[in-house]
Amino acid sequence: MESLDISISPDLSELLDEKDEELEKVCREQDEEWMTLCQLAGKYVLTYCKKYLCEEPFRTSKRSGHIFIQEILRGNETRCYENFRFKKAVFIDLPHDLTEKYGLKATCGISTHKMLGMFFMVCAHGAENRMIQEIFQHSGETVHRHFHSMLNVVCNLAIIRPRLNYNDGVEAHKSCNERYLPFFKDCIGALDGTHVKARLPQGQEILYIDCKGYPTQNILAIVDFNMCFTFALAGWEGSAHDNRIFCEALRRQELNFPHSLENK
Structure with a gap:
């Protein structure tokens, strides 16, 4: 029985070698891209953990927002007006009316008086979010959320209409x-x-x-x-x-x- 002798021409052999080299090059490039993506993902995960999960406490002053409000309400009448543009009697009673008639709700960490203080300090002085954070010792997200809650309540309160007659x-x-x-x-x-x-x-x-x-x-x-x-x-x-x-x-x-x- 005769054996078959299959031989590959030199040109075909060189072509196969080039294809193998191109395939290896593509695989190396894909591996490098994958490693780069993994490094970037690791970097962003580490940054997120440092900023949000393992962050150093930021608002640590012993003079909290509650203490600040109590100082104002127990102090001179002028001090209350200068900070909130309200007399103390109005500042004390207004949150009760807003709660009963307009749906204002306190949270576990923010009282209605504190919400009112943050809101009217912004309105009275044009204070920025960061300044309110420092005075009341709360995060920027908390200040932003409660400011807009108060804004909705005040908008419901401030309905201007003429008398019937x-x-x-x-x-x-x-x-x-x-x-x-x-x-x-x-x-x-x-x-x-x-x-x-x-x-x-x-x-x-x-x-x-x-x-x-x-x-x-x-x-x-x-x-x-x-x-x-x-x-x-x-x-x-x-x-x-x-x-x-x-x-x-x-x-x-x-x-x-x-x-x-x-x-x-």
């Missing part, structure tokens, strides 16, 4: 204003625009810069002659004209602008 002009004019009565006998209130300083993200300030050169909101407000607000429209840029805001308030029915009746 505001068109009657009840008690609108006092005797000391008799010389103006002929001109304002049918007047039930007054409206005007007021500019309130605004802090905006970088790059968005230009539209809010008013004639005085700094960013503001132009707010339309209406009061009756008992000095009670009957309407307010906030959020407009400081560069917006008062007449434009007034026309928009008249046009948009959902704003519930308090229109006067008959000849008022």
Whole structure:
């Protein structure tokens, strides 16, 4: 029986060798990429553990937010007003009303008075999150969360609407204003625009810069002659004209602008 002699030509042999070398090169590159990915993953895991799992305590002051609030409430009346823009009696009683009527809820680590203190310190002084963290010894996430909880409650509280008989002009004019009565006998209130300083993200300030050169909101407000607000429209840029805001308030029915009746 004859044996078969299979021989490979030199050209084919060289081609196979080149293919093997290319395959080995691709495998090495894949291994290097995999090692690089493993090193990056390990680096990020280590960074996360150091920052969040094994981090050194940051807010460790013995003067906690609770101690700070108690110092304010037991101290001078002026100190409470300077920090929160409230008298002590109002600051003590307001959280109870917000809890019973508007759904404010304390947590295991934050009392309603502390939540109120953080919120109104930001509003009164434009304090940044980091400053509130340092004063009340809480994390930035905690400050952020409770600030927005208070903001929702206060928005529900601050509903401005006129009295049912505001068109009657009840008690609108006092005797000391008799010389103006002929001109304002049918007047039930007054409206005007007021500019309130605004802090905006970088790059968005230009539209809010008013004639005085700094960013503001132009707010339309209406009061009756008992000095009670009957309407307010906030959020407009400081560069917006008062007449434009007034026309928009008249046009948009959902704003519930308090229109006067008959000849008022």
